[in-house]
Amino acid sequence: EHTTSLKFEHTFVQNCERVKSVELHPTEPWVLLGLYSGTVSIWNYQTKTEEKSFKVSESPVRSAKFIVRENWIIAATDDKYIRVYNYENMEKIIEFEAHTDYIRSLAVHPFLPYVVSASDDQVLKLWNWKKNWSCDETFEGHSHYVMQVAVNPKDPSIFASASLDGTLKIWNLDSSAPNFTLEGHLKGVNCVDYFESNDKQYLLSGSDDYTAK
Known part of the structure; x- marks a missing residue:
């Protein structure tokens, strides 16, 4: 310890x-x-x-x-x-x-003219400010509020979302369906972020089940 x-x-x-x-x-x-x-x-x-x-x-x-x-x-x-x-x-x-319910989180792409938003309406959206803030993609798959979104710093074409449905989902910017879903928390997930240690990349999540994973 x-x-x-x-x-x-x-x-x-x-x-x-x-x-x-x-x-x-x-x-x-x-x-x-x-x-x-x-x-x-x-x-x-x-x-x-x-x-x-x-x-x-x-x-x-x-x-x-x-x-x-x-x-x-x-x-x-x-x-x-x-x-x-x-x-x-x-x-x-x-x-x-931008959404039909509270907006919980925003993530700005590091070099493309994109912002991803996450909302209590259970969807995420991709906004393009070079196209007068048009919605280029809507990402559906969560079954409860989407609390946070984080862009992968090593591969910014990928981002992660955390939801009160108890899951994390990994997405591509150009696909409305998630790449895969991570389950491991017993209650809703409030936050997510990427970090790197010893040349390996990880996701860190925090939940209402009193754990961070």
Whole structure:
């Protein structure tokens, strides 16, 4: 058994706000927060100050991501909409109704103009911003809320989803049906991510059954 000590480097206080999403900017010292109040906020972790904040919706923001190569923020909310903003001038780029229920998670493709969204309507969707945010694919197969989506960093044509139906599913961007399904949790799966260790790639999942696998 290994014991690891962790030290808190910085603490940010967001008064009277429930934080539903966090994202680090890859080059700027920024943390992007998606808030239950319907606001997105950018904090500077070096100065410990809020740099920008703006209201996105009257509904909670459950996922907010940087699209760095476009200088954008994309936010998904409980009103079923996706909204995109330029984070330099706060200009709204677009808003559109993306799902028929709450949107839980977003994943931005590392080099193609794609965003994958996951929703309580049990489907995932692929959005192409070079085609005016058209829906290029709908991914069906889960039987409960889809809680999170993660793109494979080694092969970005593949992504994984976690659902309250107790499964993980692995998908290709160009196919509406899953490649395969992973079962192993006794209750719903809330989160999923890829990681690499000793030149091997793994999926990590967290569940309502009190386990991470």
